[in-house]
Structures are given as C-alpha cells and as structure tokens.
Amino acid sequence: MATTADIIARHDKHMVINLARWPVAIVRGQGVKLFDAEGKEYLDLFAGFGAGILGHCHPDLARAVCEQAHQLWHVGNLMHTEPQTHAAEAIARLGFGGKSFFCHTGADANEAAIKLTRLYGKAHPGKGGPIPGTSLKGRYKVISATRSFHGRGMATMAATGQPAVREGFEPLPAGYLNVEYNSLDAIKAALDEQTVAVIVEPIQGEGGICVPDDHYLPSLRKLCDEHDLLLIFDEVWTGCGRTGKYFGHQHWPVTPDIMTLGKGVGGGLALGVMCATERVADLYNVKKNGGVVKHATTLGGNCLATAAAAMIFHVLERDKLPEHAAKLGLHAINRLRTFATSHSVVKDVRGKGLFIGIELDPTAPGCWFKDGSEVVTRCREKGLMVNVSQKTVIRLAPPLIIAQDELDRGLTIFEEVLTKG
Ligand SMILES: Cc1ncc(COP(=O)(O)O)c(C=O)c1O
Numbered sequence: 561m562a563t564t565a566d567i568i569a570r571h572d573k574h575m576v577i578n579l580a581r582w583p584v585a586i587v588r589g590q591g592v593k594l595f596d597a598e599g600k601e602y603l604d605l606f607a608g609f610g611a612g613i614l615g616h617c618h619p620d621l622a623r624a625v626c627e628q629a630h631q632l633w634h635v636g637n638l639m640h641t642e643p644q645t646h647a648a649e650a651i652a653r654l655g656f657g658g659k660s661f662f663c664h665t666g667a668d669a670n671e672a673a674i675k676l677t678r679l680y681g682k683a684h685p686g687k688g689g690p691i692p693g694t695s696l697k698g699r700y701k702v703i704s705a706t707r708s709f710h711g712r713g714m715a716t717m718a719a720t721g722q723p724a725v726r727e728g729f730e731p732l733p734a735g736y737l738n739v740e741y742n743s744l745d746a747i748k749a750a751l752d753e754q755t756v757a758v759i760v761e762p763i764q765g766e767g768g769i770c771v772p773d774d775h776y777l778p779s780l781r782k783l784c785d786e787h788d789l790l791l792i793f794d795e796v797w798t799g800c801g802r803t804g805k806y807f808g809h810q811h812w813p814v815t816p817d818i819m820t821l822g823k824g825v826g827g828g829l830a831l832g833v834m835c836a837t838e839r840v841a842d843l844y845n846v847k848k849n850g851g852v853v854k855h856a857t858t859l860g861g862n863c864l865a866t867a868a869a870a871m872i873f874h875v876l877e878r879d880k881l882p883e884h885a886a887k888l889g890l891h892a893i894n895r896l897r898t899f900a901t902s903h904s905v906v907k908d909v910r911g912k913g914l915f916i917g918i919e920l921d922p923t924a925p926g927c928w929f930k931d932g933s934e935v936v937t938r939c940r941e942k943g944l945m946v947n948v949s950q951k952t953v954i955r956l957a958p959p960l961i962i963a964q965d966e967l968d969r970g971l972t973i974f975e976e977v978l979t980k981g
Contacts (some may be wrong), residue, residue: 561587564597564775574623582940589616592962594945599613602940605958605970606947610765610915613800613824615959621827623872625864643866650873654806656815658835661844666822667711669832670677672819673759673792673818674715675855679701679843681756682788688754692734699756705741707767707950710759710794719759722766741780744779752861757790758783762808765797768953769917771910774812781814790817790840796832797915800824801876801960804886804913811912827872831865870913881960885913888967892916892956895968899975906978907952916956917949920978928981944973 562570567585588595592615604800606611614621628643635641648660661672678700681688684697692700704710706721714733717726717841721738735754739746741764762777764770784791793816798808802824805811809819817840821833844854876882893909896918900906905927908919922930929935934949947955954974958967 591615602943603970604945605956606945607959608859610957611823615961629865632863643863644861646870647866659841661834663831663832664830665858667716669834670710670818672834677757699754701735701755703737703758706738709766752918759792761794762798769911777812777814781966792818796822801882803915827868829865829868885960889913918954919951938977
C-alpha cells in the first residue's frame with residue numbers, strides 16, 4: 561500500500577492545491593474511527609464536515625448503496641426513479657411537508673432556493689421598483705447574516721456574510737445584504753420594497769456554532785409574513801438529526817418557506833436538497849410554466865445518492881439518532897462547561913445536539929497556543945480529529961452513532977491538549 565508521503569506527493573503534483581490539507585492520508589473508516597496510510601487510528605469527532613452523519617461505512621448504508629449499485633445508477637431526470645421518491649417522502653414526513661428538488665451540494669441547494677426567490681419576486685412584485693437588467697418591476701433582494709456561510713457559487717458567495725470568502729471574485733451579483741445575525745432589528749433596517757427573501761442558518765456553522773436567541777427565528781417568521789418575504793433556512797449543517805431534531809428549525813415553533821440540505825443528507829455522497837412549500841415550489845412546476853424548464857441538473861438526485869438519503873432517514877428514525885444526539889450533546893456540553901469553570905482558556909461552550917462549539921481564549925493566563933489550529937494539530941497527533949472555525953472556535957460534529965464512552969474518550973484527549981499541549 562502507498563505511504564502517506566507517496567499519496568501526498570502525487571496529490572500535490574496533479575491536483576489543485578485549493579485547501580491547506582493536513583499531512584495525513586486516510587485509507588479506511590469504520591464507525592467513528594479513521595485509519596491512515598501508516599495504520600494510525602483516529603477518533604473522528606468531525607465526520608468530514610458533518611457529512612458522515614451515520615459514521616464511516618455504516619453497514620445499512622453500505623448495503624443500501626451496494627444494492628442500488630447493482631440495480632440502477634442513473635437515468636437522468638426525464639424518467640422517474642424510486643430512490644428519489646423515497647428520500648423526498650422522508651424529508652416531507654419528518655420536516656414540514658414540502659416538495660424536494662435534488663442537486664449535488666449545499667451550495668447547489670441554496671442556488672436553487674435563491675433562483676426560486678427571483679421567480680417569486682416577479683410573481684409577487686408588491687411595490688417593488690425596476691429590477692436591474694430587466695424591463696420588469698418587482699422584488700429581488702435577499703438578506704442574509706454576517707458570519708453566515710451559504711456556499712461558494714456566485715450567488716451563494718454573495719449571500720455569504722464572510723468577506724474573506726468573496727474577496728477577489730467581485731463583481732458579485734447585485735441584491736445581497738449581510739446584516740447582524742440574531743438581530744431582528746438589523747433585518748428590519750435592511751428591508752426595502754425590493755426585498756424578497758431572508759436566508760439564515762438556524763444555528764450558524766462556519767460562523768462558529770452560533771445559536772440564536774429563542775425569539776429570533778419565530779419573530780423572523782412573523783416579519784417575513786408581514787412583508788411577504790420568503791424565509792429560507794439553510795440547514796446544510798443543521799439538518800438530518802445533527803442538532804438533536806430532524807431539522808434544526810424544529811427547536812423552535814417555526815417553519816420556513818424553503819429549507820436547504822447538504823452534507824449529512826448524502827452521508828458522504830454528493831447530494832443537496834432544496835425543499836419548498838408547495839405554493840413556492842410550484843414556481844418551478846413545468847406543468848404550470850407552459851412547459852418551460854426553470855431549473856434542473858443532470859445528475860441531481862441520482863439513484864445512488866438518493867438511496868443513501870432514504871436509508872439515512874430510515875436509520876435516523878429506527879435508531880432514534882436525533883434523540884441520541886440530543887442526549888449526548890447535552891452530556892458533552894455540560895462536561896465542557898464544568899471544565900471551563902476551572903480553565904479560563906475555554907471562553908464559551910455552545911451548540912445543540914452533536915453540533916458543539918468551544919470558543920477558546922488564547923490570551924488566557926498560561927495558554928500554550930495562539931490559534932485554535934494549533935489545538936486541532938495537537939489533537940490529531942494524539943489521534944483525535946476536531947476542527948476550528950473563526951480561528952478560535954473548536955467544532956465537534958461527530959457521527960450521530962457515536963457511543964458515550966467514545967465521545968468521553970475524545971473529550972478527555974481534548975481537555976488534556978488544552979491544558980498540557
Ligand atoms: C450552512 C452551509 N450552507 C451551505 C454550505 C455549502 O455546502 P457545500 O460545501 O456542500 O457546497 C455550507 C458548507 O459548509 C454550509 O455550512
């Protein structure tokens with residue numbers, strides 16, 4: 561078998577170096593464990609940016625994908641296939657009853673949602689003035705939050721509230737405003753007659769696991785209703801049981817007009833979902849658009865990815881994994897908060913379910929590191945995979961199948977690293 565050095569050298573020779581990858585080559589995964597090319601074992605508390613929602617090579621998922629691989633892969637979306645329907649039924653049943661469109665990534669799902677807002681703003685123009693680039697009047701502006709992340713396509717980058725993501729790619733499409741997260745007043749102040757939608761993450765992921773106040777999403781829903789705005793919940797991180805509910809917004813008495821999914825919904829296969837209420841989804845309905853196709857993809861919802869999604873929702877329900885995530889998440893947050901009472905290096909512990917952020921304070925007395933990435937490296941050297949965002953927020957997003965003793969083993973390593981390096 562190739563060594564780590566071989567794999568990395570050949571990678572660097574032939575691949576675009578767009579990411580600062582770790583000097584590790586993973587060759588196998590099993591449950592919450594990863595194994596590298598040198599045979600070293602890791603406990604994976606980040607699950608490939610949360611996408612490995614059932615862990616690595618889950619037997620039911622592996623079986624579903626293998627069986628599907630022997631039956632049918634791809635026919636294109638001019639025909640009907642059953643795995644898509646199974647996945648869409650599960651999303652509707654466990655969510656708010658919407659209608660699903662399948663694509664490949666979280667960014668694709670948000671792009672599909674944003675395109676839908678453009679159609680909505682023309683169908684429901686309100687008092688909107690001229691729309692740039694058209695001879696029409698109506699609405700087209702989308703409000704999003706600072707520190708949000710919605711993808712790296714042109715529209716999703718514009719919606720993303722992180723200047724570093726957008727830098728160098730200007731000019732971006734017009735009509736996007738980023739305002740403070742968790743502030744209804746900020747959204748009210750940004751509204752004008754051409755605003756058509758608001759997109760938010762129920763809990764911000766890339767922004768550093770930011771949980772909004774309990775009134776934020778319900779009052780945002782009310783505001784959107786008052787102004788006929790579409791409310792989009794980007795659940796790319798928070799969907800599929802991650803936060804202790806099937807979908808993150810279910811922590812509050814609120815439903816969106818559009819929900820987007822990615823990451824965990826494919827369990828590691830490329831799948832994105834845009835799920836909209838029937839009223840809104842109908843704007844894409846070819847039968848009501850005089851036969852004109854308004855949005856589509858070639859491979860979106862291919863049989864393998866949607867067979868995986870259908871099995872993921874089956875296992876989430878059968879094994880009560882959202883409840884398990886809620887219970888273990890509470891345990892981990894309590895443990896880390898107790899640790900924080902005697903270790904000033906931990907400034908804050910926040911999250912819901914198995915979506916946890918630990919904000920560190922590198923200026924705390926005796927702290928050995930300057931940046932959270934040093935903590936990530938040290939954890940990895942000790943066989944623990946975690947992640948950092950916003951420089952100082954360590955993120956934990958393990959597979960939902962993790963057992964309490966495995967999670968505790970990881971937390972013990974993490975606490976030791978914080979104290980001793
Ligand atoms: C909330 C959110 N939305 C969208 C995306 C984009 O998803 P993808 O990387 O699959 O395009 C991400 C990626 O991290 C995300 O965190």
